[in-house]
Amino acid sequence: MSQSLQPVDTPAFYINPDSNVSVINYSKGYIQDVFQLINSESLLNLVKLYLEEQTNKHNDVFQVTPKQYVDVMKAILTDNKKAYEIFDKEKLLQSVEDLYSYYRTYFRVSLINKHNNAVIKGSFMDVDNHFNDVVIDLYRAIEEKLQGFTNHTYRQINAGTNASAIVQSIDWPTPKGYEKLADIRFIDTLMLRPPMMMHTKSNKREGLFDAVPDNPISKFDGKRNEWYCFPAKIGESLTYIYFQRDYFVSGIALGNLFEVATEEEVKGKKPDEILLFGLPETEGDVCHYYHDEENDIWVGEVPYNDKTTYFGYMKKMCLTLHNLHMIYENRLPIHGSMVKITFSNGKVKTVVFFGDSGAGKSESIEALQEIADDKIVDIETIFDDMGSFAFDDEGKIYAQGTETGAFVRLDDLSSAVAFNNMDRGIYLNPELKNARVILPANTYQRVVQHHRIDMWVYANNYDSEIGLHQFPDEEAAKKTFIAGKRKALGTTDEVGMSTTFFANPFGPVQEEQKTRPIIDKVFNKLYEDNIYVGEIYTHLGNDKSKDSLKESAQELLDQLMNN
Structure with a gap:
């Protein structure tokens, strides 16, 4: 990432203008009232950055030092008339408004060390809420004194932080070579303040992840105060996601996508996967993975650069590692979404929509909801982007999900769904093309249950037909599913x-030879059990109106209700 203004890095306060991230460590210094805040080193450092930013924009607010600026604010707060002897009151008011807005442009996360605070678990949200109030109180006190009257409308925005996290050190059996990870603290509990609007320098994912011959762990040299770990339960896998603090936007957004593993689930447990996100450099400066066969750990590496600020890199690298693990467990990773539909006639059906990014999986579900009227009582999302098919001890096939949330394009959501879920969403670059939102979708317990499969359809966005087509035999079905054709819609660099092998560049492409026998076994069982395998024509590669998709959804609805 290119540097302009230098970051501020103190034990209690970190702020990086380049990554637009700020970390406030309450365990190193907690501000309890307005007077502590205005006298704090943290505020002085913020003002220093703000004034430098104005200079960079050739917009000199005042020719003053940060200390002089803060002294003026103190004078205003204490009704000292000297505050107005040097500066114009209106100009001063505007600069205070700008400073307040400048701070809120950062993604701000507060941290509390669990071991330093024995009773913090139940009250950390109160601690963070209080800091939020202190920031608002200071701003309003100065604002109202400068304007000469009290406000008539108050907006209770997230003035202090966007999110708060309890972090702690947890002992886990670090294999030889992984010892440097032992000092990195785990996220224990998260508090988010949705709706959260986040902005990153990149808004699209590029390329595939491939294997490297050497373990990326040898490159890790992260410091305790610069790296954190999100312990994620991805399906039935345990994944330790280590990220550099400038990636807190993605690290916190994981909270709407994966279940946080508890201290009991981490303590003494070797993970199935480890992701190192934000290494100084990687081979070719792109993303890779390595299978540590000796310790049976899949290790991923992602470089620190502007491109990887897009959340899709963190999400898809996690899922690639998980899917590779699944393939080695003889399970079949499914790039798609699964829903359980309850109809008004009493029938309950599970449908898996399959296809690569932009094929129309989410859109098919939306269209089904829109045309169903009162025929559908409920649609439950089992998984939104990735799941797996596996066999139980009796040889029966079942489906299981990975994520508890959904990472979807805003354009794909109907206005009803978008607005009904607005207060729970994490929005990424909402003003740009390929804008995304991360929404919680289901509980972890439901996602990892063994779900029967009633229908599996390929989302075909390239052919001109309308409706639903059932494949007559498994060879015909496999041909389409394995080819993985689609017309790209600009959600990646394609x-x-x-065409993508099995429509899944996150595991099957990397391990095609290991995946093919599992595909054969799955299709053989589906046809043996007379489960509907077909394709739905979404038309999204050609018809943006979605009228054709609604016609296809109607055929799907009829098939599900009447068979």
């Missing part, structure tokens, strides 16, 4: 027609 354009036009593309």
Whole structure:
């Protein structure tokens, strides 16, 4: 990431103008009232950055030092008339408004060390809420004194932080070579303040993840105060996601996507996967993975650069590691979404929509909801982007999900769904093309249950037909599913027609030879059990109106209700 203004890095306060991230460590210094805040080193450092930013924009607010600026604010707060002897009151008011807005442009996360605070678990939200109030109180006190009257409308915004986290050190059996990870603290509990609007320098994912011959762990040299670990339960896998603090936007957003593993689930447990996100450099400066066969750990590496600030890199690297683990467990990773539909006629059906990014999986579910009227009582999302098919001890096939949330394009959501879930969402670059929202979708317990499969359909966004087509035999079905054709819609760096082995560049592409026998076994069982396997024509590669998709959804609805 290119540097302009230098970060501020103190034990209690970190702020990086380049990554637009700020970390406030309450365990190193907690501000309890307005007077502590205005006298704090943290505020002085913030003012220093703000004034430098104005200079960079050739917009000199005042030719003053940070200390002089803070002294003026103190004078205003204590009704000292000297505050107005040097500066114009209106100009001063505007600069205070700008400073307040400048701070809120950062993604701000507060941290509390669990071991330093024995009773903090139940009250950390109160601690963070109080800091939020202190920031608002200071701003309003100065604002109202400068304008000469009290406000008539108050907006209770997230003035202090966007999120708060309890972090702690947990002992786990670090294998030889992994010892440097032992000092990195785990996220224990998260508090988010949705709706959260986050902005990153990148808004699209590029390329595939591939294997490297050497374990990326040898490159890790992260410091305790610069790296954190999100222990994620991805399906039935345990994944330790280590990220550099400038990636807190993605690290916190994980809270709407994966279940946080508890201290009991981490303590003494070797993970199935480890992700190192934000290494100084990687081979070719791109993303890779390594299978540590000796310790049976899949290790991923992602470089620190502007491109990887896009959340899709963190999400998809996690899922790639998980899927590779699944393939080695003889399970079949499914790139798609699964819903359980309860109909008004009493029938309950599970449907898995399959296809690569932009094929129309989410859109098919939306269209089904829109045309169903009162015929559908409920649609439960089992998984939104990735799951797996596996066999139980009796040889029966079942489906299982990975994420507890959904990472979807805003354009794909109907206005009803978007607005009904607004207060729970984490929004990424909402003003740009490929804007995304991360929404909680289901509980971890439901996601990892063994779900029967009633229908599996390929989302075909490239053919001109309308409706639903059932494949007559498993060979015909496998041909389409394995080819993984789609017309790219700009959600990645691809354009036009593309093919991806089994429509899944996150595991099966990397391990095609190991995946093919599992595909054969799954299709054989589905046809043996007479489970509907087909394709739905979504038309999204050609018809943006979605009228054709609604016609296809109607056929899908009829098939599910009447068979």
